[in-house]
Amino acid sequence: MKNKRRDFLKMSGLVAGSLAGMNIMGCNNQVGKKVSSGSLELPKQNHNQKFNMAGYAAPKLEKVRIANIGIGSRGSGALNRLIHIEGVEIKALCDIVPERVTKSLEKFGDVDYTPDTYSGNENDWKKICERDDIDLIYITTPWKLHTPMAVYAMEHGKHAVVEVPAAITVDECWQLVETSENTRKHCMMLENCCYDFFELLTLNMARQGFFGDIVHGEGAYIHEFTFNPENKTKTWRLEENIERNGNLYPTHGFGPICQIMDINYGDRMDYMVSVSSNDFIMKEEYKKAAASDEFWEPFAKGAAKNHRGNMNTSTIRTIKGRTMMVQHDITSPNAYSRIHRVSGTKAAALKYPLPPKITVGHDWMSPAEYEKLEKKYTPEITKRIGEMAKQVGGHGGMDFIMDWRLIDCLRNGLPLDMNVYDAAAWSVIGPLSEWSIAHRSSAVDVPDFTGGSWKTNKPQMDISLTRGGNTKMV
Numbered sequence: 001m002k003n004k005r006r007d008f009l010k011m012s013g014l015v016a017g018s019l020a021g022m023n024i025m026g027c028n029n030q031v032g033k034k035v036s037s038g039s040l041e042l043p044k045q046n047h048n049q050k051f052n053m054a055g056y057a058a059p060k061l062e063k064v065r066i067a068n069i070g071i072g073s074r075g076s077g078a079l080n081r082l083i084h085i086e087g088v089e090i091k092a093l094c095d096i097v098p099e100r101v102t103k104s105l106e107k108f109g110d111v112d113y114t115p116d117t118y119s120g121n122e123n124d125w126k127k128i129c130e131r132d133d134i135d136l137i138y139i140t141t142p143w144k145l146h147t148p149m150a151v152y153a154m155e156h157g158k159h160a161v162v163e164v165p166a167a168i169t170v171d172e173c174w175q176l177v178e179t180s181e182n183t184r185k186h187c188m189m190l191e192n193c194c195y196d197f198f199e200l201l202t203l204n205m206a207r208q209g210f211f212g213d214i215v216h217g218e219g220a221y222i223h224e225f226t227f228n229p230e231n232k233t234k235t236w237r238l239e240e241n242i243e244r245n246g247n248l249y250p251t252h253g254f255g256p257i258c259q260i261m262d263i264n265y266g267d268r269m270d271y272m273v274s275v276s277s278n279d280f281i282m283k284e285e286y287k288k289a290a291a292s293d294e295f296w297e298p299f300a301k302g303a304a305k306n307h308r309g310n311m312n313t314s315t316i317r318t319i320k321g322r323t324m325m326v327q328h329d330i331t332s333p334n335a336y337s338r339i340h341r342v343s344g345t346k347a348a349a350l351k352y353p354l355p356p357k358i359t360v361g362h363d364w365m366s367p368a369e370y371e372k373l374e375k376k377y378t379p380e381i382t383k384r385i386g387e388m389a390k391q392v393g394g395h396g397g398m399d400f401i402m403d404w405r406l407i408d409c410l411r412n413g414l415p416l417d418m419n420v421y422d423a424a425a426w427s428v429i430g431p432l433s434e435w436s437i438a439h440r441s442s443a444v445d446v447p448d449f450t451g452g453s454w455k456t457n458k459p460q461m462d463i464s465l466t467r468g469g470n471t472k473m474v
């Protein structure tokens with residue numbers, strides 16, 4: 001495990017050094033420069049933007065020809081949604097497990113096409129990217145494959161959408177940014193929580209000035225303990241949690257807060273500090289599981305040495321002097337929470353614990369007052385597609401709104417609601433938190449993936465549907 005950790009740090013461009021060196025980095029905050037010891041290389045901070053992908057609209061597509069890679073739980077759900085959207089043709093399906101591909105063909109009974117299938121070989125997905133009759137690669141595979149697949153797809157002329165997190169190292173974040181700029185292909189992270197109903201409502205309220213100036217935002221990914229020794233299908237995710245110590249899954253709670261605080265569109269993250277507890281739970285759970293099933297022995301050994309701390313708290317200061325907090329814990333017996341706190345100079349909102357709440361002073365508003373505000377500030381996107389989305393489903397409807405808007409933008413030749421800079425900025429919290437934790441919670445600078453264009457970029461997420469919004473459901 002120790003070697004793996006070192007490999008990770010190298011891959012991130014964060015080569016670990018002596019304790020003295022760590023202190024140097026923590027104190028002088030010179031991320032992006034080689035420190036005098038020579039042994040410490042810190043992540044690249046900036047680049048000369050080749051082309052600004054913020055606000056970029058690719059030529060419109062009459063039909064959006066999609067290939068889906070990774071037909072596990074999430075990929076299978078995506079197919080259920082995509083086949084209901086006008087103008088979509090799913091041309092190819094790929095998974096290394098053949099049954100997952102063949103089983104998913106059953107979903108295509110009611111449409112007039114049948115996707116080609118690719119399976120059995122771990123590199124079959126490349127053949128899909130190399131085809132010339134596909135516009136969009138929809139990636140729902142384990143984390144380590146997200147960036148390699150998205151980069152290969154863009155290099156072969158395809159738009160790429162990729163599940164969360166889009167990248168797991170700082171270097172991967174840069175690869176996504178540079179490839180998207182070089183190829184002028186969209187690269188969107190499928191952050192569905194940006195389309196949940198209260199998140200959309202509060203984004204609209206923020207844009208209409210209801211909260212005044214936003215001073216602070218909080219997000220999280222906290223939920224009940226879900227380890228089940230009977231389920232051996234998603235060990236890749238468990239391995240990530242043993243190999244890496246940090247805020248590994250930040251984007252669900254963090255993405256919507258970034259949207260509300262105009263991160264990359266008028267402000268940007270300056271530096272971050274991250275702290276993690278020890279692991280008090282998982283090593284015992286793996287030990288128990290290994291006692292009756294040897295399958296879990298490597299996990300028990302790995303976790304005993306090095307399981308991710310149960311609770312991570314990462315705090316960020318922005319260039320404009322605002323603050324953000326994002327937490328992660330999916331190993332303790334907690335009620336589900338993405339927090340979603342918005343704190344402004346005039347009002348505040350808090351989603352979790354449910355129900356969502358709004359205040360302009362001492363107490364949360366009454367349900368009647370809340371309803372009045374909800375009516376006033378519900379954005380057009382929710383009005384137009386919200387009810388339909390609830391019927392199709394996918395985390396209460398937000399997944400469908402996301403997919404519908406993605407296809408709607410591609411069909412209308414519009415900028416996507418989220419771009420590669422969002423994908424990189426939200427995902428980079430993972431590797432930067434690992435670095436900070438490995439260095440006694442020292443501050444680490446957050447790279448400017450926009451190459452300075454954050455100062456003039458205009459928010460992309462068009463919740464008012466000023467353009468497009470005409471894609472139907474089939």
Ligand SMILES: NC(=O)c1ccc[n+]([C@@H]2O[C@H](COP(=O)([O-])OP(=O)(O)OC[C@H]3O[C@@H](n4cnc5c(N)ncnc54)[C@H](O)[C@@H]3O)[C@@H](O)[C@H]2O)c1
Binds near residue numbers: 069
């Ligand atoms: N946005 C959300 O709400 C949400 C929810 C759950 C999961 N996710 C994300 O979705 C992704 C997938 O998660 P999941 O729960 O569906 O995992 P999963 O393990 O069920 O599915 C992953 C699939 O990828 C396939 N795969 C692995 N290597 C491959 C290769 N080389 N070529 C083709 N296929 C390959 C696997 O066989 C598997 O079927 C993860 O990134 C996860 O973080 C997002």
